Amino acid sequence: MSNFLPNELVKRLNEQEGFDSEAFNKVHEQGDKITSIRLNSLKQDTVPFEDVSPVPWCDRGYYLAERPVFTLDPLYHAGCYYVQEASSMFIAHILEEIGLKNSSIRVLDLCAAPGGKSTLLVSYLGSESLLVSNEVIKSRANILADNIVRWGTSNVVVTNNDPSAFSRLPGYFDLLLVDAPCSGSGMFRKDQDTVDEWSLANVKLCSDRQKRILAESLDALVTDGYLIYSTCSYSREENEDILDWLSTEYAFETISITLDSDWGIEETQSAKHKAIGYRFYPHKLKGEGFFVAVLQKKERQLTFNRKKNKFEKNAVPPKVVSNWIEESQNHVQFMHGDHIHIFPKNYEDDIKWLQHVLYIKQAGTNIGKWTGRELLPSHDLACSVHIKQDLSAQDVTLDVALQFLRKESLDKEHFTAVKSGWCLVRYKETNLGWIKILANRINNYYPKEVRIMNL
Ligand code: SAM
Numbered sequence: 001m002s003n004f005l006p007n008e009l010v011k012r013l014n015e016q017e018g019f020d021s022e023a024f025n026k027v028h029e030q031g032d033k034i035t036s037i038r039l040n041s042l043k044q045d046t047v048p049f050e051d052v053s054p055v056p057w058c059d060r061g062y063y064l065a066e067r068p069v070f071t072l073d074p075l076y077h078a079g080c081y082y083v084q085e086a087s088s089m090f091i092a093h094i095l096e097e098i099g100l101k102n103s104s105i106r107v108l109d110l111c112a113a114p115g116g117k118s119t120l121l122v123s124y125l126g127s128e129s130l131l132v133s134n135e136v137i138k139s140r141a142n143i144l145a146d147n148i149v150r151w152g153t154s155n156v157v158v159t160n161n162d163p164s165a166f167s168r169l170p171g172y173f174d175l176l177l178v179d180a181p182c183s184g185s186g187m188f189r190k191d192q193d194t195v196d197e198w199s200l201a202n203v204k205l206c207s208d209r210q211k212r213i214l215a216e217s218l219d220a221l222v223t224d225g226y227l228i229y230s231t232c233s234y235s236r237e238e239n240e241d242i243l244d245w246l247s248t249e250y251a252f253e254t255i256s257i258t259l260d261s262d263w264g265i266e267e268t269q270s271a272k273h274k275a276i277g278y279r280f281y282p283h284k285l286k287g288e289g290f291f292v293a294v295l296q297k298k299e300r301q302l303t304f305n306r307k308k309n310k311f312e313k314n315a316v317p318p319k320v321v322s323n324w325i326e327e328s329q330n331h332v333q334f335m336h337g338d339h340i341h342i343f344p345k346n347y348e349d350d351i352k353w354l355q356h357v358l359y360i361k362q363a364g365t366n367i368g369k370w371t372g373r374e375l376l377p378s379h380d381l382a383c384s385v386h387i388k389q390d391l392s393a394q395d396v397t398l399d400v401a402l403q404f405l406r407k408e409s410l411d412k413e414h415f416t417a418v419k420s421g422w423c424l425v426r427y428k429e430t431n432l433g434w435i436k437i438l439a440n441r442i443n444n445y446y447p448k449e450v451r452i453m454n455l
Helices: 007-014 021-030 086-097 116-125 138-151 163-168 192-197 200-220 240-249 318-324 350-357 379-383 398-405
Strands: 035-039 052-054 061-064 081-083 106-109 130-134 156-159 173-179 221-231 252-255 266-269 276-280 290-297 331-336 339-344 360-363 365-370 375-377 393-395 421-427 430-437 442-444
Touching (some): 106 116, 116 173, 138 156, 138 379, 156 350, 163 200, 240 290, 379 430, 398 421
Parallel strands (some): 106 130, 173 221
Antiparallel strands (some): 221 290, 276 290, 339 365, 421 430
16 A cells, blocks of 8 residues: 555655654555544443453543444444544543643534544533534534434534634634644545545645634634644644744644653644644554644634523423423523423523524534423434433343334334333433334334434
């Protein structure tokens, strides 16, 4: 495979002091596939696979000895873990280092689909923070929303906006993650298409686009707020040069992150401003190519008038929500069409501010449809970590779980724990979704958009 690494890229990497091009070529030649997952600790505290080893910089990250067929694992569909490339999990270490783990902050993940870093942010920031998870491409925003639903917390707003929309929220966010679209050289080992599509012209195009994305969204970051900038590219133009551009155009301070020397992560500096970045090379660690840097905004940022909003009264009796949700007093409820959503009480005002300027795809957790008399529970509620613990449920075998996830018809003999009505289908104590047990049949309510097909 090394024959196919673009010469221009290797030539430029060779210009870096101490770069071991032989080892770099070899690791691409070998083409090993590394599989890693990150646990959703609100749903799963033990690794549901054998023969695993820890990702050194992320306490919930694990390498798997072999790649299973994730589609055939019900726990994957239930959001018990996320299949994430190990280098990217370094964001967990950054949050710890800059003191934002389990904090109470507003965060924007600007380029968020399919949701790897958003689900990581939600886990490590904890339930007191609010995450706005944005994706500009509509079809990708749908995938992002599905993954956020699976992860199960109510403190996320999924939006589908161009980065420029966020300039209308000046000084609102305490942390901005820009995991920028890039030329993708860091994925060469994993994905041959990225090799075929690579060119110097594309690196330049990506670099210009990265500057545009940053320029359009930086006003949304509060003074002293943190910017985490990352790519999966090896090109200086998309990495250190962007840090130099940020340091020249705006008042940013570089932030250094403590590393364990055993990790094999390389610290680099930009040429002009000596801004610090971290490079991940597949020949030096168990992960794909990645670049990340942390900067703190020192510019004075004006903000907007945060008017208090009153949630409109709605016709749903509060008891309805408390029948389905644990600790419902920590949430506000609101209607969207005929659906009831819950949202963290601490951020009650925020939803209106966001609504004024953004296209919101999903806010909080849609717990179900209100008919005027009863709640028809949603799939999102089944995935929620806030769902009431004592609802009717039936544990099922792997075979029955897969029938359910394929949205096949189900045999009543497997569902003896519940006589009639709504019933959660559970696999290894984790909720997969809803069925309704009727006198002579079972209705399978697994959403057709996410059902298992062709397997
Ligand atoms: N952060 C994601 C994760 O960890 O799962 C991966 C993000 S991927 C590297 C970059 C994302 O930027 C893609 O989802 C892509 O659709 C989006 N994107 C592409 N062009 C963009 C633009 N002009 N502005 C903002 N985002 C863009």
